Structures are given as structure tokens and as C-alpha cells.
Amino acid sequence: xxxxxxxxxxRVVLHPEDDPLAxxxxxxxxxxxxxxxxxxxxxxxxxNAVFVCHALTGDAEPAGPDGWWDVMVxxxxxxxxxxxxxxxxxxxxxxxxxxxxxxIDPRTGAAHGLRFPPLAVSDLVAVHRRLLAHLGxxxxxxxxxGSLGGMQVLQWLLDAPGEIANAVMVCTSPRxxxxxxxxxxxxxxxxxxxxxxxxGDYAAHGVRPDRGLAFARRxxxxxxLSEEGMARKFARAEPPxxxxxxxxxxxxxxxxxxxxxxxxxxxxxxxxFDALTYLYLTRIMDAFDPLGPAARVDPxxxxxxxxxxxxxxxxxxxxxxxxxxxxxAGAGTVVEELVDSPWGHDSFxxxxxxxxxxxxxxxxxxxx
Amino acid sequence: xxxxxxxxxxRVVLHPEDDPLAxxxxxxxxxxxxxxxxxxxxxxxxxNAVFVCHALTGDAEPAGPDGWWDVMVxxxxxxxxxxxxxxxxxxxxxxxxxxxxxxIDPRTGAAHGLRFPPLAVSDLVAVHRRLLAHLGxxxxxxxxxGSLGGMQVLQWLLDAPGEIANAVMVCTSPRxxxxxxxxxxxxxxxxxxxxxxxxGDYAAHGVRPDRGLAFARRxxxxxxLSEEGMARKFARAEPPxxxxxxxxxxxxxxxxxxxxxxxxxxxxxxxxFDALTYLYLTRIMDAFDPLGPAARVDPxxxxxxxxxxxxxxxxxxxxxxxxxxxxxAGAGTVVEELVDSPWGHDSFxxxxxxxxxxxxxxxxxxxx
Numbered sequence: 001x002x003x004x005x006x007x008x009x010x011r012v013v014l015h016p017e018d019d020p021l022a023x024x025x026x027x028x029x030x031x032x033x034x035x036x037x038x039x040x041x042x043x044x045x046x047x048n049a050v051f052v053c054h055a056l057t058g059d060a061e062p063a064g065p066d067g068w069w070d071v072m073v074x075x076x077x078x079x080x081x082x083x084x085x086x087x088x089x090x091x092x093x094x095x096x097x098x099x100x101x102x103x104i105d106p107r108t109g110a111a112h113g114l115r116f117p118p119l120a121v122s123d124l125v126a127v128h129r130r131l132l133a134h135l136g137x138x139x140x141x142x143x144x145x146g147s148l149g150g151m152q153v154l155q156w157l158l159d160a161p162g163e164i165a166n167a168v169m170v171c172t173s174p175r176x177x178x179x180x181x182x183x184x185x186x187x188x189x190x191x192x193x194x195x196x197x198x199x200g201d202y203a204a205h206g207v208r209p210d211r212g213l214a215f216a217r218r219x220x221x222x223x224x225l226s227e228e229g230m231a232r233k234f235a236r237a238e239p240p241x242x243x244x245x246x247x248x249x250x251x252x253x254x255x256x257x258x259x260x261x262x263x264x265x266x267x268x269x270x271x272x273f274d275a276l277t278y279l280y281l282t283r284i285m286d287a288f289d290p291l292g293p294a295a296r297v298d299p300x301x302x303x304x305x306x307x308x309x310x311x312x313x314x315x316x317x318x319x320x321x322x323x324x325x326x327x328x329a330g331a332g333t334v335v336e337e338l339v340d341s342p343w344g345h346d347s348f349x350x351x352x353x354x355x356x357x358x359x360x361x362x363x364x365x366x367x368x
Numbered sequence: 369x370x371x372x373x374x375x376x377x378x379r380v381v382l383h384p385e386d387d388p389l390a391x392x393x394x395x396x397x398x399x400x401x402x403x404x405x406x407x408x409x410x411x412x413x414x415x416n417a418v419f420v421c422h423a424l425t426g427d428a429e430p431a432g433p434d435g436w437w438d439v440m441v442x443x444x445x446x447x448x449x450x451x452x453x454x455x456x457x458x459x460x461x462x463x464x465x466x467x468x469x470x471x472i473d474p475r476t477g478a479a480h481g482l483r484f485p486p487l488a489v490s491d492l493v494a495v496h497r498r499l500l501a502h503l504g505x506x507x508x509x510x511x512x513x514g515s516l517g518g519m520q521v522l523q524w525l526l527d528a529p530g531e532i533a534n535a536v537m538v539c540t541s542p543r544x545x546x547x548x549x550x551x552x553x554x555x556x557x558x559x560x561x562x563x564x565x566x567x568g569d570y571a572a573h574g575v576r577p578d579r580g581l582a583f584a585r586r587x588x589x590x591x592x593l594s595e596e597g598m599a600r601k602f603a604r605a606e607p608p609x610x611x612x613x614x615x616x617x618x619x620x621x622x623x624x625x626x627x628x629x630x631x632x633x634x635x636x637x638x639x640x641f642d643a644l645t646y647l648y649l650t651r652i653m654d655a656f657d658p659l660g661p662a663a664r665v666d667p668x669x670x671x672x673x674x675x676x677x678x679x680x681x682x683x684x685x686x687x688x689x690x691x692x693x694x695x696x697a698g699a700g701t702v703v704e705e706l707v708d709s710p711w712g713h714d715s716f717x718x719x720x721x722x723x724x725x726x727x728x729x730x731x732x733x734x735x736x
Contacts, residue, residue, distance in 0.1 A: 027614040101616070114616040178598035178626045179590060185627045186586045188620060193579045195563060200617070211561045215583060218554045222547060227680070230546035246395040248469070249568070251486040252556060252647050256654065258546045259553045279620050286624065312595070312680070 009035050009060050009097060014130045017106075021092075021127065024120035031106065034131055035060045035097025036089035039073070040081040042137070049137045050079055050363070051128065051164075052088035053145030053152040055348075056220075056281050057273055059096035062088045071351045072144075078360035079144060087135065091152070092127045093119050093281055095274035102203060102274045111276075113200035119280055121148075121155045121288050128152065129160060142363055144168035146348035147314060148281065151288050154322070158290050158329070161298035168304045168359055170348045171311050173318035174325050175289045180313065183223055184282040187216035191275045200276060213275045214266035221265050226310035226344035234258040291325035302333040304362045306355065309338060313345040335362060377403050377428050377465060382498045385474075389460075389495065392488035399474065402499055403428045403465025404457035407441070408449040410505070417505045418447055418731070419496065419532075420456035421513030421520040423716075424649050425641055427464035430456045439719045440512075446728035447512060455503065459520070460495045461487050461649055463642035470571060470642045479644075481568035487648055489516075489523045489656050496520065497528060507531055510731055514538035514716035515682060516649065519656050522690070526658050526697070529666035536672045536727055538716045539679050541686035542693050543657045548681065551591055552650040555584035559643045568644060581643045582634035589633050594678035594712035602626040659693035670701040672730045674723065677706060681713040703730060 013033045015021040020030035037060045042049060052062050052073060062069035063081060073079040073086055090098035093116075101116035132140070143153045143164045150172025157167050173180070191197060194212030198205045225233070234257040254260050297303075303326050307319030316338050323336040339355045341347040347355065381401045383389040388398035405428045410417060420430050420441060430437035431449065441447040447454055458466035461484075469484035500508070511521045511532045518540025525535050541548070559565060562580030566573045593601070602625040622628050665671075671694050675687030684706050691704040707723045709715040715723065 023614075025614045025619075114620070116616050117614050118616055118619040175604070177595050178602040178604060178624075179593070179595040181604075181624050182586075182590045182598065182626045182630060185622070185624075185630060186583065186590060189586065189630075190558065190583050192620065193583070215554065215558050215561075218550075218557065219587065222550045222554060225547070227545055227547040230550065234546040236543070236546060236549075246391075246393045246485050248482040248484055248486055248648075251393075252482070252560065252651055254553065256546075256549050256553075258550045262550060262553060262557075280616075283620055 009037055011035050011097060012131070012134060014127060014134060021123070023117050023123050025118045027117040029099070029117055032092065032099045032127060033097075034089050034092075034099070034127060036087060036131060037061050037063075039063050039086040040084050042085040046137050047139070047141060048084050049132075049135075049140050050084040050086050051132070051140050051143040052079065052086060053128070053143065053149035054088065054091060055145070055147040055149045056278075057269070058149070059094070060088055060090040060098075062086075069349065071349070071356060072359065078356050078363060084141065084363075087131070089128065089131055091124045091281075093124070093277060093284070095277040100274070101200070101276035101280050111201070111203045113203075113276065116276070116280065119284050121151050121284055121290070122159060124152050124284070125155045125159055128156065129163070138163075140164045142166040142168060144170075144359070145172070146170035147172055147345065148285055151285065155288075155290055157297045157301060157303070157326075158295055161296065161301070164301055166302045166304070166363060168306070168362060169322060170306045170355075170359075171308055171314045171319070171345055172322065173288075173314040174291045174322045176286055181286055183219065183313075184286060187219050188279050188282060190215035191279055197275065202275070208270075209275045210270050213273065213278060214270060216278055217266045217269040218262045221262060223313050224345045226312065226342055228310060228342045229344050229346070230258060232342060234261065291329060295325070295329040297326060297329045297331045299330050299332040301331060302335070302362070303331050304335045304337065304359070306337045306339060306358060308341045308344070308347040308352075308355070310342050311345045311347065377405055379403050379465060380499070380502060382495060382502060389491070391485050391491050393486045395485040397467070397485055400460065400467045400495060401465075402457050402460075402467070402495060404455060404499060405429050405431075407431050407454040408452050410453040410503075414505050415507070415509060416452050417500075417503075417508050418452040418454050419500070419508050419511040420447065420454060421496070421511065421517035422456065422459060423513065423515040423517045424646075425637070426517070427462070428456055428458040428466075430454075437717065439717070439724060440727065446724050446731060452509065452731075455499070457496065457499055459649075460492045461645060461652070463645040468642070469568070469644035469648050479569070479571045481571075481644065484644070484648065487652050489519050489652055489658070490527060492520050492652070493523045493527055496524065497531070508533060510534040510536060512536035512538075512727070513540070515540055515713065516653055519653065523656075523658055525665045525669060525671070525694075526663055529664065529669070532669055534670045534672070534731060536674070536730060537690060538674045538723075538727075539676055539682045539687070539713055540690065541656075541682040542659045542690045544654055549654055551587065551681075552654060555587050556647050556650055558583035559647055565643065570643070576638075577643045578638050581641065581646060582638060584646055585634045585637040586630045589630060591681050592713040594680065594710055596678060596710045597712050597714070598626060600710060602629065659697060663693070663697040665694060665697045665699045667698050667700040669699060670703070670730070671699050672703045672705065672727070674705045674707060674726060676709045676712070676715040676720075676723070678710050679713045679715065
């Protein structure tokens, strides 16, 4: 397993042409290649593995100064890479090295586009579990994720009782509300309506639906922050006299701090993300609803359900429903935490001290 | 004043070429034509006039089955047209008969487009007051409006102390938050980036930025409702088996009730509204901030500041700041009401019993 010590992103084909992935929609997919990183060292009993599931726009690198979850994963962090063997893949449908709708279909030599099959969270988990088998690991000390990442942890608890000893689900939901559905639909529609979307075959036309993807990102950023968080983050003042020049075009352009912020975030996002992946991953969340009456989890599994007070994407009520659903599904230990933070849904990516301490304590006290 | 009894929308040029409107931005505008309706009869002492200020997407007809505020204005309604003489114009910058950015500039024979001057709420109020003078009315029993309509009432209180005896401001704000600014910026950017916007000259090109305007409307509808309101309004269930067909394009299309609702609302909006007006009127709200230290109102004026519990566009905190600002500005009577409603910002247009009763009582008890 020397390969496990290698730093940087590794790639592995988990489903070759002759061993396709059977999807929830009824179709199959192959090849399925996965990009992932590992940090730390797997112990002799293979009992210290922690699986990190990323959210909508994450990738395979959570740790380090350029990692998307540096506050959570690394030496001395709550997910301590001096103690745990940490695995983090880019998820199925992604655009950061793992097979997704913009990957080349070897049968056609072109990007899949909308011919890529519909996905479900259970498909993402199936690929995670195949990666785990590839690494020779049978049981996880912990799986952890926020938002869509937490949905994968929940699905995993249900699909493979006994495989996760400690499950950490941060600001996630067992079932989207109509408002959640609506916000995602508005963002997707902006991408689908972009003339440069070309029915999903934009790569073949040498263009990108950047306008639509930028709208989606601007909207998402507003919904990831709280009203209080934005008020703290941005000065309200406009450039003095900006409206008195009498120029309609200039008057309508970005003028307030928050407008410049949204433009910057949109541009940075375009440089690293793909529109088809945005469509597919948001749609996966819409249909997620795994805690039916038949849902069962391993009674020995410990679950942490953590929400943030100012999160209005997957807020406290989502966390309460998640915890209640896990108890109803037979979970023996469900720790429900509500952390006070003004930073909204984004809080799960930020250095919120109480939040990090709670996760650290939960993972440290968890027996394997 | 026989004309005042005429039903239906009337039009009057309030600022002809030789008497242009002086705007806050320093430019002038002429001609300024205003579309307005009146309901009821002006009494002998001209003391029963009530001025209705509409919000972002309203028009000059608040009453009747097709009126935008039928729950509030009409015979026996809180704004009782059997008792009051009710005046409601389409506002400056609008697209329902009053001069706006898509009106024809007689000097060029083409629509103003982005050459139309930047506007401020004080400009809207200046035109309201000119209409009042045209009707031979010196003092209002009341002025009433919600959202942007309430901003006009507030500005009017400050610009013309003594002209309004009773001011009703519903779910409005004296100053937008960074989140308010951001949501409006996202919507405007969708319109500005629509290839069919043509730099504001879409009419000359025989096209309309319908994609951008539809995006703005979809987003607005999500923000006008609350999470609870949407949950009550829409079933969550998707068409059975819809995701199992394996068709990516169909899977991504509208499937949930709330998605169909947003599409319907967007289409209906495109049939009646104009993109340039949407840009101008939202930008006017961004800069609104009239309650500075120098602000003064008539101590004799009575003010009702009403908010709704579930409104997260201009919620209770906005109402509290408005009431506090009016008291600081010298208002003698400030009635502050918070009404419990699950319908979010939209509540001000709906038959919420407590809300309508409060407005009825306030207007009935108000001396002129």
C-alpha cells in the first residue's frame, strides 16, 4: 500500500469497460475513473481511515493552504492527519478528475453532455465504497461531510450498515424543502438557457455557458451567507457621487462592495468549475429523500448532526429532521448540535471555533 | 373635476418639453406623462384623498378583480373607495403608461434605453406631488404603499412635511442590507448579460431580453415567499419514476410543482413587464437611505410601520429601523406592528386578516 503515502491527486479506474457501474436510474456507466487524495498513514489494523465527502463545488484536495477544508483536515486539525488516514475523492459526476458529464465518452470521443445518465446520491456512495475496497479498507473510523457531502455520509449509513463507525453530517438535509428546490431550479435554468450551453454540447462547439454558470454562482453565494454575515462582511457605502453623473449604464453597473464581491466570486468559479457538473450535482440533491419508514442504520454507529443558527439553505430545522430520522432508523447514538454562527451555510468551511471543537471531540471519543 | 369620476386609466402630461422635471441626478426629463386611476369621489373640502404608491412590478390599477391590491383598495376595503378618493399612478420609470426608460424619446424617435437618466425615490415622489397638484389637492388624508411603495411614502413624509396626514408603510425598508443589494444585483446582471439586451436598445433590434427578465422574476418569487410558505404551497413529490428513465435532459427539466410554478410566473411576467424598468426601479431602491441625522417629518403626521414575521426581503428588522428612524425624525405618532404570516414578503398583497384590520383601523381613526 505504498501508494497510499503518495501526496497529491491520484487517479484510478474503478469501473473499467468490462465492469460497469450499475446506476440507480437503471443505466450503467463505464469507464468510471476517480481522482482522490490520501493524507496520513493507514495503521496496521486498517482501523484509522476517515473518508471526507465534498460538497457541490469541492474537489479531491481538502487539506493544505489550497485545500477547500483546511480548517478541518490536516496535522492537528479535527480530522487529524497525524492520527487518521484521510481519503478524499472528487465525486462521481464531478469535474475535478473523476468521471462526470463533461468527461470524454470513449465510445464517441466527445464529452457525454446530457447523454450522461441521471445520478443519485446512492451512486456517489457506491463509487466511494469501490474506492474503499480498492484501498483494502473494510470499515471506516469515520465519514464526514457538509451539505451534499453530509448527504453522502447519510446515504452510506443506510446502504452499508456497519461500514462507518462515526458519521459526521454538517449543515445537511435528509430532504430538500420547496425553497431549496426552487433556488436550485433558478440556477439550473440560467445555465440551460445560456445560448452557449448548446444543449450540453458546448465543448464540441468550443464555447462555455459562462453567463449562466456565473449567475448560478452569484445566486449561490447570496444563499450561502446570512443577512447578518453579509452586513458584517460588506460596507454599504457606494462611491461618492456615483449616481449623480447621470449615466444610466454606469449607474446600473457594479458599485457597492457586495456587487464587486459577487463578480469576483463568479469569475474565480468559472476558472475552476463546469456547468454540466453544476446541473447534475444540484439535481441529485433535489431527489434525495432516503429516510423513509424502511430506513435502517447500524445501532452501533455514532452520528453527529451539526447545524448553524444563521444557515438558511440547510438550517437548524433540516438538522432536527436529520437527527430525528436517524433515531427512527435505529441509530444508537445521535449527537445533535446547533452552533451559533453569523456566516450562514458557508460556516461549515470556516474557522468557527465551537464547530471545530465539537467535531474534534466527536472523532476523538469515537471507538472503532 | 368631473374627470376624477372617470373609471379606467387616465393619462396626463405633467412635465411638457417647456417645463422639464429636475432630477436628483442633476439631469432634467421631459416630457413626463403619467398614467393613473382614481376611485371614489373627492369630498367638498378635498380632505378625503388617499394616494396609493405601487411596488416594483405594480401599475396604476390597484382595485377590482384585476387590480394588484384588490384586498386593500375598493368598496368596503381598508382603503374604502366608498369613503376615500383614491389616486394610484404608475410610477416614474415604469412601463405601464408612465414615462420610463422604454418610452419613446421624442428627440430621437427611439426608446430612451440606458440614455434614460438615473432616478431616485425623491424623483418618483416629485411626480406624485405634481399629479396631486394637477388634481387640485393640497393635502392627503393618507398615503399608503408596500415595499418600494412604502419607500415612496417615507420619502414623501420627508420631502413635504404636512402633506400627508396618515402614512402607511408596509414591509418596506429605510435602507437596504448587503443581502438586499446582492439579490437585486444578481437579477440585474442576468438582464444586462442577456445577449438580447443589446445594450438597452433591444426594442430597436426587435428583440427582448426575456431570458434575463425571466431569471430575475424566478429569483424574485423565491425571495418573496418564505420557506414555510413555499412548503405549504407546493407538494414536494416528483412525477413517479421520472428520474429512472435515464434521460439526462428530461431529468434536468422542470419536474417538481415549485419548478412549474416558477416557469408559469416567469412567462406571465414577461407578458406584462419591461426589462429596462426592472433595472431602473431595482437600482433606485439600492441607493435609498433618507433617514440621515438631518431628516425631519411633520410632528402631526401619523405613521404606521407594518412588517410580517416571515418576510426575509424587508423583514421585522427593517420595520424596526424604519419606526426608530421616524421617531428620531420627529414623528409624533408612530404605530409599529408585526403581523404573523407565513407568506413572506408577498404577504402585503394577500388577504392576511390581522394586517388588513390594522390598516383599516389606522385609516379610520386618522384625523385629517
